[in-house]
Amino acid sequence: MSQVLPAEGGLRRVIGDGESFPDGEVEGLGPDELLALYRNLVLLRTYDERSVVYHRQGRIGTYAIFWNHEAMQAGGVFALEERDWIFPAYRESAIGLLRGMPVSTVLSWWRGHPSGWWNPAEFNVASICVPIATQIPHAVGFAWGSALKGEDRVALTFFGDGATSEGSFHEGATFAGVMKAPVVLFCNNNHWAISTPLSAQTAAPTLADKAIGYGMPGIRVDGGDVLAVYQATREAVARARAGEGPTFIEAVTYRAAPHATADDPSIYIDLERVEVEKENECVGRFERYLLRAGVLTEARVEEIKQEALELMRTGIVEAEAEPPADPGLVFEHAYANPPPALADDLAELRRVLGE
Amino acid sequence: MSQVLPAEGGLRRVIGDGESFPDGEVEGLGPDELLALYRNLVLLRTYDERSVVYHRQGRIGTYAIFWNHEAMQAGGVFALEERDWIFPAYRESAIGLLRGMPVSTVLSWWRGHPSGWWNPAEFNVASICVPIATQIPHAVGFAWGSALKGEDRVALTFFGDGATSEGSFHEGATFAGVMKAPVVLFCNNNHWAISTPLSAQTAAPTLADKAIGYGMPGIRVDGGDVLAVYQATREAVARARAGEGPTFIEAVTYRAAPHATADDPSIYIDLERVEVEKENECVGRFERYLLRAGVLTEARVEEIKQEALELMRTGIVEAEAEPPADPGLVFEHAYANPPPALADDLAELRRVLGE
Amino acid sequence: MSERFLVEAVNDALHVELERDPTVLVMGEDVGRLGGVFRATAGLRERFGADRCVDTPLAEAGILGTAVGLCMAGWRPVCEMQYDAFSYPALDQLINHVGRYRWRTRGKMSFPLVIRMPYGGGVRAPELHDDSPETYYVHTPGVKVAIPSTPADAKGLLAAAIRDPDPVVIFEPKLIYRTARGEVPEGEHVVPLGEARVAREGSDVTLVAYGAMVPLAERAAEALEDEASCEVLDLRSLKPLDEDSLLASVGKTGRAVVVQEAPRVCGFAAEVAAVLAEKAIFDLRGPVLRVTGYDVPYPYWQIEDAYMPSVERVRDAVRRLLSI
Amino acid sequence: MSERFLVEAVNDALHVELERDPTVLVMGEDVGRLGGVFRATAGLRERFGADRCVDTPLAEAGILGTAVGLCMAGWRPVCEMQYDAFSYPALDQLINHVGRYRWRTRGKMSFPLVIRMPYGGGVRAPELHDDSPETYYVHTPGVKVAIPSTPADAKGLLAAAIRDPDPVVIFEPKLIYRTARGEVPEGEHVVPLGEARVAREGSDVTLVAYGAMVPLAERAAEALEDEASCEVLDLRSLKPLDEDSLLASVGKTGRAVVVQEAPRVCGFAAEVAAVLAEKAIFDLRGPVLRVTGYDVPYPYWQIEDAYMPSVERVRDAVRRLLSI
Numbered sequence A, B: 001m002s003q004v005l006p007a008e009g010g011l012r013r014v015i016g017d018g019e020s021f022p023d024g025e026v027e028g029l030g031p032d033e034l035l036a037l038y039r040n041l042v043l044l045r046t047y048d049e050r051s052v053v054y055h056r057q058g059r060i061g062t063y064a065i066f067w068n069h070e071a072m073q074a075g076g077v078f079a080l081e082e083r084d085w086i087f088p089a090y091r092e093s094a095i096g097l098l099r100g101m102p103v104s105t106v107l108s109w110w111r112g113h114p115s116g117w118w119n120p121a122e123f124n125v126a127s128i129c130v131p132i133a134t135q136i137p138h139a140v141g142f143a144w145g146s147a148l149k150g151e152d153r154v155a156l157t158f159f160g161d162g163a164t165s166e167g168s169f170h171e172g173a174t175f176a177g178v179m180k181a182p183v184v185l186f187c188n189n190n191h192w193a194i195s196t197p198l199s200a201q202t203a204a205p206t207l208a209d210k211a212i213g214y215g216m217p218g219i220r221v222d223g224g225d226v227l228a229v230y231q232a233t234r235e236a237v238a239r240a241r242a243g244e245g246p247t248f249i250e251a252v253t254y255r256a257a258p259h260a261t262a263d264d265p266s267i268y269i270d271l272e273r274v275e276v277e278k279e280n281e282c283v284g285r286f287e288r289y290l291l292r293a294g295v296l297t298e299a300r301v302e303e304i305k306q307e308a309l310e311l312m313r314t315g316i317v318e319a320e321a322e323p324p325a326d327p328g329l330v331f332e333h334a335y336a337n338p339p340p341a342l343a344d345d346l347a348e349l350r351r352v353l354g355e
Numbered sequence C, D: 001m002s003e004r005f006l007v008e009a010v011n012d013a014l015h016v017e018l019e020r021d022p023t024v025l026v027m028g029e030d031v032g033r034l035g036g037v038f039r040a041t042a043g044l045r046e047r048f049g050a051d052r053c054v055d056t057p058l059a060e061a062g063i064l065g066t067a068v069g070l071c072m073a074g075w076r077p078v079c080e081m082q083y084d085a086f087s088y089p090a091l092d093q094l095i096n097h098v099g100r101y102r103w104r105t106r107g108k109m110s111f112p113l114v115i116r117m118p119y120g121g122g123v124r125a126p127e128l129h130d131d132s133p134e135t136y137y138v139h140t141p142g143v144k145v146a147i148p149s150t151p152a153d154a155k156g157l158l159a160a161a162i163r164d165p166d167p168v169v170i171f172e173p174k175l176i177y178r179t180a181r182g183e184v185p186e187g188e189h190v191v192p193l194g195e196a197r198v199a200r201e202g203s204d205v206t207l208v209a210y211g212a213m214v215p216l217a218e219r220a221a222e223a224l225e226d227e228a229s230c231e232v233l234d235l236r237s238l239k240p241l242d243e244d245s246l247l248a249s250v251g252k253t254g255r256a257v258v259v260q261e262a263p264r265v266c267g268f269a270a271e272v273a274a275v276l277a278e279k280a281i282f283d284l285r286g287p288v289l290r291v292t293g294y295d296v297p298y299p300y301w302q303i304e305d306a307y308m309p310s311v312e313r314v315r316d317a318v319r320r321l322l323s324i
């Protein structure tokens, strides 16, 4: 049995506060990488902020906001190779952007348009998983199956603090431990599951304390610190690649935006804490770090933001230019060899629609 | 948040080996209690051994053997008050005997006869739970609900090592922690789930290490040592009663008998280890302890065993004297107010049966 | 009486029943602090306290499993499943315990729990917020199922469910949560389980429906006014099923179209058709037609209207039937 | 050809398919070291190694959930659920993922997994070893279901399921695991999904059945020989359903009795009756009768015979039908 250390207590941090806590750095990350990471953060941030606007304008449907979750998403993915797979929850709906997925694809998903449904194998990004925690066993099975085939592919799955209460989390983590699957279980602990606070979700001292129950290390990291997230994930990925099995990462943050566009958190959330969190949001933190380090200039910041905005502008135009979906698509893709009844149904529908 | 200590490493023991490891004792247990506990062990052992015989004779159906699990069952229950509830798995099918349930009732259950189905409120023993781990949330809900009503009732639920992999275990334990439910989660770790060894069940260093993930203490105890089991459970029950919430107990043993009458473990089990375990089986261990302590004499042993055998003899006679079940019972008890269709079905059945 | 939306009637019923019976409690994800994602449980936590309107961990099997234990401790839990498709993790507890435990005690213990959930499509929602899972529930022995289509019934059926000694599942048509509006009796109001309602009288065809399909069937009946006299039968209760009303209506009209959102195969419309094929075969003047969702995943919302039964599809079925 | 019991034919199919396709693997509780509690997977671990016949943790949702991931990694997992009623924890993965994932990728990825499980009653077993859960599966879009009644079909349907690009569930009638015995082709043997089988020809009544109800229907047909000529139609595949064979048979006989072990409400017999009520209404000379399990928990085994469809009940239904 491999040795398992108790979960870490404190939160790992790299980025300083420009005052008492000094900036650290991550070995192996040069200016190019740091800039690339920053660009990813900005891309996600811009996607998120614009999506909220598009929703208000009625151009996309209900939308699950991930504002201030960008450091976890970008930092986690930055530790992967292209051949590694990502298994997102709905909170990471735009994670494909980091793999070159067109903006219009993700927007189309939120527009309820078929062009929002992609081929996971094209981006090594699984479909958005709407039911909480159920993607975890998928990631584990994928990682286990890849290792069985002798393929060097790691799987990383994102999920929330609430997700750790689901049986699916438990069963997935159990399989991961037993199969020594090369998988990273990445928990975004934003302290809320819609309106349910972490204290009503679990009595565990920390979520990372769950890891030992599956025989895997549990790491705790500041979820607003993209470098700390990257570093922790890189460690986990290295373990996975070395055949040492899964790692549980608890990235700690606080949800500073509504759960989704339909939600009004003012009924339940700690608004003061939200203000603090907003002040300290993750993109700005990294930006200031890079400015301090001289890797970034104000001008470059502006440029990168404009690039991202431009991508969004094109993306929404493309998404809106998609031709209306053919109702006949209702009958496509459910089966490779559909039962004959479906053809009759389609014919009937076409007749009724007068087509 | 209450303080949670890491799970214990070593196994608690009280009973010595008559050689290097000295006998301990449990505060508060006088000769009367020790004898009562012994009687319970013998009752369960006798029930189990006779049941295997009855099965061979075709007098009961498939039967799940609990040989060498008696110390966990009797020791755990001895720490409860009558008003406390027990939520058994199928491995604890005869646990009601410790609450005055007639032997014939339990035998009837294994005979597939309706008189084997009891009223839980009569014995404070829930129904035998056949699907693995699903009784755990019941116990938690019961404990939580009792506490909400201001009633001083603890629930204890038994389950196996295999059960800890099920989502139901996880969700039950999560609720227990959050609701601070007065419940004891008692895990019989006999190292096997049918043919699946513990090592293929989980990568956790110990099962008790799962406890911290639910914010509860995890205790490890020698499952063949009835006094150690009793003492650990008493501690857990005291915590529950004091409003300090749930406790996870891992009682460690090794399955020395087939999973059930239909099973042939020789295909998969470690037969040498089984022999060691049989040598050291739990009833004999306690018996020798009591003989060494002078609480028991050989004559008394014989008497107690005969009493238990006599109970069994009466029990099987009673069970076999039950009148054949009326087929009409098929339609009883499913609903308090059955849908009208059931009455028609019954009438039809009676007609077809020519009644 | 007062005018309420359907979801408000649900909220009203919960207030009345929690007030009336101190052993009733509400539990589920986000039912407390938030008052439910649809606000169905709004105000309960403030009025009855956090112990009787419990925000649970995110664990549906845990919700239903602990509810079984709560029943054994003397409570009558009303469990909210946040959405139809998120109730599936609890099916194991439903089938193996909720539906069986009373039987297991030979009728000595009751399990008077309620499961309620918003269900159904047509709301332009992301994936898996649109299912109509009633078959999984109604097929399960020991479990009753009711589905209201009006605010008054939403209140009355939920009250009946809460008072019923058996486990009852109430599916609330979320499509009409805030469009169905109507008079709802104040205070205690109970609509007995097992009684269908003739929503519209007619003589040529019976449209059998429940939930959000009832107003749809009514619109179809209206659209067909010049061609056929349609009776609309709102089943309200799937189990127990009011066979008498069903047979009476089809006995009168001789024709039936059954409308259901759920996928067709083994949907409840099949059960209705089977009852008719057994008990009304000589009354039927033509085939029993089913207008249903299809045997495919509920689609992305831009084309969901093509999946959902529509006035056009119902009208087409009626016309086909009448042309035979 | 060689004579085999039904469960041996299952084992044979697994050996042949694992040999044929190195991406097929078997997983489940006790399938490896033990070879399955019914020995259906015996010998696989020895022959193909522990990686291709995997003893999993005791966690059904984990089994099916990881199987989805295994498919994405290029495997074709064959998942054993140890018993019918223990498959329910996996329903969530089944409904929300197994049945939907291909659609979610717009057909770009396949999920060629198989779920197989022993099912059904009559075996004098403790509680919850007797369920017939096919409705939960067949109602689920994206999922195919087949149920053999003979050793040859048990082999051929399982082979077809393993080779099929869609998820397929195979229910194996445990009642006849070691009583149904017959010739089974050696080596590769595939019985296509979606084709019913006329198990016995007849002209007065069609007995529609599947699984362990097929030999029962055959016995009933025999018992009725002097009174009626019964055709026995073994559906074999519930989805896709062979409607042509069903309609052809009932078109010929004009009468149908559908036999199913599962509880009646929304059982597959309802689907069959509904298809007949829609597509054969003018062929029917009497009601479509259902002989099924009841809407109650499967009982303690001393009275299980009263719950299970019997020759007597089928005969009674046929007589009633013929007397109309």
Ligand SMILES: Cc1ncc(C[n+]2csc(CCOP(=O)(O)OP(=O)(O)O)c2C)c(N)n1
Pocket (backbone or CB within 6 Å): A091, A130, A131, A132, A159, A160, A161, A162, A163, A164, A188, A190, A192, A193, A194, A255, A259, C029, C058, C082, C086, C089
């Ligand atoms: C199985 C399931 N139950 C309920 C829901 C409804 N729901 C959507 S998001 C959410 C909260 C998730 O919280 P968490 O896991 O902490 O993730 P976060 O939203 O904070 O990223 C809930 C309950 C769901 N999607 N799936």
Ligand SMILES: Cc1ncc(C[n+]2csc(CCOP(=O)(O)OP(=O)(O)O)c2C)c(N)n1
Pocket (backbone or CB within 6 Å): B091, B130, B131, B132, B159, B160, B161, B162, B163, B164, B188, B190, B192, B193, B194, B255, B259, D029, D058, D082, D086, D089
């Ligand atoms: C949900 C479920 N899955 C599978 C089974 C079949 N089964 C019966 S006992 C058993 C092993 C249980 O092992 P464990 O929990 O260690 O308890 P033990 O039998 O060792 O006491 C299994 C898999 C079941 N009863 N329920």
Ligand SMILES: [Mg+2]
Pocket (backbone or CB within 6 Å): A160, A161, A162, A188, A189, A190, A191, A192, A193, A194
């Ligand atoms: Mg969260």
Ligand SMILES: [Mg+2]
Pocket (backbone or CB within 6 Å): B160, B161, B162, B188, B189, B190, B191, B192, B193, B194
């Ligand atoms: Mg065990």
